[in-house]
Amino acid sequence: MANEPEARKPLLEVKALSKKFPVYGSFGRLFGAKQYVHAVTDVSFTLYEGETYGLVGESGSGKSTTGRTILGLTPVTSGEVRYRGQDLAKLPPKQLRKLRRELQMVFQDPYSSLNPRKRIGRILEEALVIHRIDDRQRRQQAVFRILQIVGLQPEHYFRYPHEFSGGQRQRLGLARALILQPRIVVCDEPVSALDVSIQSQILNMLRELQGELGLTLLFITHDISVVRYISDRIGIMYLGRIVEEAPTDALFANPQHPYTKALFSAVPRISERGLKERTVLKGEIPSPLSPPSGCVFHTRCPLATDRCRSEAPAWRETKPQHHTACHYA
Amino acid sequence: MSQMSPASEKSRTSQMSRSGQKDRTALLDVRGLTTRFATERGPVTAVDGISFAMEPGEIIGIVGESGCGKSVMSQSIIRLLDYTDHVSYEGEVWLSGEELLRLSPSRMRKVRGNRVSMVFQDPLTSLDPLYPIGDQIAESLRQHRRLSRKEAQARALELLRMTGIPSPEQRIKEYPHQLSGGMQQRVMIAIALACEPQLLIADEPTTALDVTIQAQILELIVELNRRLGMGVLFITHDLGVVSEICTSVKVMYLGQIVEEMTTARLFANPLHPYTQGLIRSIPRLDGDRRRKLHVIEGTVPSLADRPEGCKFVTRCPYADAKCRSEEPPLETAEEGHRLKCWYYREIRSGAREATQYGE
Numbered sequence: 093m094a095n096e097p098e099a100r101k102p103l104l105e106v107k108a109l110s111k112k113f114p115v116y117g118s119f120g121r122l123f124g125a126k127q128y129v130h131a132v133t134d135v136s137f138t139l140y141e142g143e144t145y146g147l148v149g150e151s152g153s154g155k156s157t158t159g160r161t162i163l164g165l166t167p168v169t170s171g172e173v174r175y176r177g178q179d180l181a182k183l184p185p186k187q188l189r190k191l192r193r194e195l196q197m198v199f200q201d202p203y204s205s206l207n208p209r210k211r212i213g214r215i216l217e218e219a220l221v222i223h224r225i226d227d228r229q230r231r232q233q234a235v236f237r238i239l240q241i242v243g244l245q246p247e248h249y250f251r252y253p254h255e256f257s258g259g260q261r262q263r264l265g266l267a268r269a270l271i272l273q274p275r276i277v278v279c280d281e282p283v284s285a286l287d288v289s290i291q292s293q294i295l296n297m298l299r300e301l302q303g304e305l306g307l308t309l310l311f312i313t314h315d316i317s318v319v320r321y322i323s324d325r326i327g328i329m330y331l332g333r334i335v336e337e338a339p340t341d342a343l344f345a346n347p348q349h350p351y352t353k354a355l356f357s358a359v360p361r362i363s364e365r366g367l368k369e370r371t372v373l374k375g376e377i378p379s380p381l382s383p384p385s386g387c388v389f390h391t392r393c394p395l396a397t398d399r400c401r402s403e404a405p406a407w408r409e410t411k412p413q414h415h416t417a418c419h420y421a
Numbered sequence: 422m423s424q425m426s427p428a429s430e431k432s433r434t435s436q437m438s439r440s441g442q443k444d445r446t447a448l449l450d451v452r453g454l455t456t457r458f459a460t461e462r463g464p465v466t467a468v469d470g471i472s473f474a475m476e477p478g479e480i481i482g483i484v485g486e487s488g489c490g491k492s493v494m495s496q497s498i499i500r501l502l503d504y505t506d507h508v509s510y511e512g513e514v515w516l517s518g519e520e521l522l523r524l525s526p527s528r529m530r531k532v533r534g535n536r537v538s539m540v541f542q543d544p545l546t547s548l549d550p551l552y553p554i555g556d557q558i559a560e561s562l563r564q565h566r567r568l569s570r571k572e573a574q575a576r577a578l579e580l581l582r583m584t585g586i587p588s589p590e591q592r593i594k595e596y597p598h599q600l601s602g603g604m605q606q607r608v609m610i611a612i613a614l615a616c617e618p619q620l621l622i623a624d625e626p627t628t629a630l631d632v633t634i635q636a637q638i639l640e641l642i643v644e645l646n647r648r649l650g651m652g653v654l655f656i657t658h659d660l661g662v663v664s665e666i667c668t669s670v671k672v673m674y675l676g677q678i679v680e681e682m683t684t685a686r687l688f689a690n691p692l693h694p695y696t697q698g699l700i701r702s703i704p705r706l707d708g709d710r711r712r713k714l715h716v717i718e719g720t721v722p723s724l725a726d727r728p729e730g731c732k733f734v735t736r737c738p739y740a741d742a743k744c745r746s747e748e749p750p751l752e753t754a755e756e757g758h759r760l761k762c763w764y765y766r767e768i769r770s771g772a773r774e775a776t777q778y779g780e
Contacts, residue, residue: 150631151602257720287486287658292702292714299713314631321704321714340710358636360661361706362688372640373633375587376601 100140103308104162104276109135109171111154111161115381130380131157133332134171136407139276144302144309146323146340148316148355152377154332155312159278162310163195164188175276193223196274200281202265206253212239212264213249219272234271242267243297259290266298270305278310283318295322316359320344328352331388332380338414348410348421351389387419395420447474448619448652449498450515456490456497456676459507465724467493469676469732470512477619480646480653482667482684484660484699488721490676491656495622498654499537500529517619535565538613542625544605548597554581554608555593561615580611584641603634607641614645621646622654627662639666660703664688669757672696675721675732678751680760692754692765694737731761738775739764 111132114125132154139145149155160166162173164180173180175195180188199205206215216235220226226234236246242263248256256264262282269277279298283291299322302309313319319326320340327337328349336349347353357370373392378384387405390396399419410416456468468490475481483491493502500521502508514521516536521529538561541547549557558580559573568576574593581589584607597605606626613621623642627635643666646653655667663670664684671681672695680693691697701715719736728734731744749761767773 150633259720288660288699289486289702289717290720292704293716295704296713296716316632317704317706320706321710344706354633356706358632359706360632360635360639360659360665362661362664362700362703370636372636376603376634377631 100143102138103141103176104139104310105172105174106138106158106162107136107172107174109158109161109173110169111157111166112169127381130332130383132161133383135329135332135334136171137327137334137337139308139310141275141308142302142306143324144311144322146319146326147310147312147329148314148319148326149329150314150355150377152331152380153329154380155314155329156280158329159197159280159310159312163192163197163278165197193272194275195278196269196272196276197278197280198262198265198269198282200284202261203253203258206261206264208253210252211249212251212253215253216264216268216271219268223272225272238267238271241270241301243293257290258286259293262286262290262294263297266294266301270301273305274307276308276310278312280312281314282311284313284315291318298322316356328355331377331383333388333417335389335418336414336416338411342411342414346411346414348414348416349389349418350393350395354392354394387417446476447515448477448479448517449475449654451498451512452515453512454494454497454514455511456493456502457509457511458505459509460725462725464509466727467676467724468497471676471678472512473671473678473681475620475652475654477652478646478650479669480643480655480667482663482670483654483656483673484658484663484670485673486658486699486721488675488723489673491673492624494673494676495539495624495654495656498622499533499539501533501539503529531565534561534613534618535616536618537620537622538616538618539622539624540606540609540613540626542628544602544609544629545597547609548605550597553594553596554600558593558608558611558615561612565616576615577611580615581608583614583645584608584611585637603630603637606630606634606638610638610641610645614649617649618651620652620654622656624656625658626655628657628659635662642666660687660700672699675727676724677732677761679733679762680758682758682760686758690758692758692769693733693760693762694739694768695733696760698736731763739768739773740776 109132112128112130115127115129117123117126135158137145147155147158161168168181175191180191213235216238217231220231220234235249239246239248244260244263253261283294286294295318301307311319311322323340325337325339326343327334328351330351336352347356354371354373371394375392378391384391386402387400390400393400405417405419407415407417410421452472454468454471455466457464457466471494485491496502497510498514503526510522521532555574555577558577562568562573562576578589578593581593586592586604586607600608627638630638639662642653657663667684669681669683670687671678672693673679674695680696688700691700698715698717702717704714717736722728722735730746730748734740734744737744743763749763751759751761753759754765764773
């Protein structure tokens with residue numbers, strides 16, 4: 093879990109990252125883009141060595157796009173992604189490829205990212221082959237080692253992806269990311285498709301491995317309870333922007349942004365008494381094609397004023413280490 | 422601000438545990454329901470002798486992991502599986518005094534979407550992409566209520582408004598792909614409620630939705646349940662949702678109900694090792710987040726190799742030889758609280774220790 097604040101070293105710095113996707117008209121690219129989907133707008137945060145940073149938001153908030161853009165799976169529109177001092181967005185492809193080894197990703201649905209016609213051994217080894225690491229024999233040893241690390245058996249080496257259960261497949265997805273000995277793993281909803289009993293196995297394992305291997309995790313999820321369990325710090329995203337960021341305990345003890353409050357309040361809670369008062373947000377997340385003026389949350393915010401409609405709130409430190417983008421926090 | 426509340430306090434203590442004589446007053450009375458599928462490797466039992474009764478206005482939660490038969494059980498009740506090959510039912514399903522499993526297909530069609538309707542997890546695959554949503558809501562009204570096109574459209578508009586869709590006059594002409602996931606689920610609910618069913622079966626209706634939208638939909642279901650007095654069978658794997666809206670809960674494992682009780686007891690005093698494991702493995706918003714999460718070892722066995730004896734035996738930390746050979750009966754621990762476990766008394770008093778699988 094978290095290092096002490098003084099000892100923290102930034103490993104990855106995301107600065108003013110934006111990603112726009114063009115939308116073309118009926119003539120395709122002929123007349124240029126008609127409008128843009130503003131998927132990620134001006135997102136900045138820092139990953140410190142050894143920590144888990146949770147990125148939380150509803151669907152359409154841009155959390156997955158942020159993760160994918162950081163890894164260069166989709167090019168950035170503007171902004172910087174600095175990994176150990178180098179801007180990944182400006183790195184020539186050859187050098188980027190070398191660095192990719194250190195930045196890996198785990199996806200929500202591992203089945204669609206495992207080739208059904210290859211045996212597990214081949215699939216896991218492939219990453220090593222691509223990066224030209226070791227000879228054949230040592231690669232095979234590495235695969236057996238990683239299978240053991242993620243809690244699978246040596247005989248699984250010869251199996252095909254369809255022979256595994258959902259939880260085991262997620263272990264495979266993790267094994268494939270970890271076999272390259274990365275420093276940063278971006279986990280995009282890694283437990284969302286799993287039953288609670290399996291989810292807890294994977295979460296426990298992630299936390300253990302992080303300690304053993306010294307990993308830094310960017311954990312993307314919509315599940316508030318899961319992110320609380322796994323993260324040291326959390327950023328809350330809404331409509332492509334981070335609206336609040338704080339250490340986990342501080343955030344849950346004292347959420348500042350009205351969206352964070354509403355989001356936490358919407359989570360169904362287990363209590364022996366059952367029912368509770370809650371803020372139910374009206375309406376839905378607006379279209380990222382034309383985000384609202386001023387504060388993007390003003391269309392659903394119970395506290396919105398004229399100022400919110402016209403003026404975008406500044407990102408400011410409302411408590412030590414606790415940042416919020418709201419005029420009234 | 423608004424408040425959610427279950428149907429009524431009275432139904433919390435209704436006769437969920439009734440056995441013996443057939444319950445004539447019950448809205449739904451399922452007796453020994455068994456659903457089997459014929460496969461290449463012989464028949465598999467997906468639902469295994471389930472019995473329960475439900476009163477009007479009750480919201481019953483059905484929980485369990487995937488593969489525990491929750492959906493097959495609910496689809497058996499309205500015989501949606503008739504259209505799947507190789508399915509056979511046993512037992513009885515009484516809906517206000519009428520037995521559904523023996524109805525002819527044409528009579529059954531008059532029940533579905535009329536007296537019982539269903540909302541599914543993924544609204545987009547349940548809506549027809551080629552028709553405006555208004556037509557789809559009107560369809561069951563025209564079919565079951567014999568309304569004219571105009572009357573049905575007017576009623577569809579009313580239903581859309583009731584589900585809280587903004588500008589329904591315009592939305593009614595739109596196609597499913599033009600609506601967001603939350604809106605589509607509201608349309609599904611409008612379709613399900615069109616004929617004012619006595620029983621609504623909701624199969625993970627909010628699982629695919631964001632929490633803020635989920636809160637809206639849950640509130641809508643509870644409100645309609647109170648206003649129309651319809652019974653709701655709510656299938657979910659989210660115990661938080663159960664805690665908020667259900668009056669009582671049935672925990673399913675491998676096609677059986679292994680424990681049933683009121684919602685309050687589910688969280689205060691779960692007795693079955695499976696229920697205990699489920700509850701403890703959820704990361705909770707109020708728990709100690711530095712502790713390791715509880716793990717239920719292993720996975721749900723496939724239907725093709727269900728264990729002899731107690732079905733949970735392969736994953737139970739308390740299991741012994743008796744559990745492996747003999748199936749425990751569903752016995753009453755306390756008024757309204759039944760479960761299937763040989764050793765729940767010993768487990769509760771601490772006399773029986775968890776073995777190798779335990780924490």
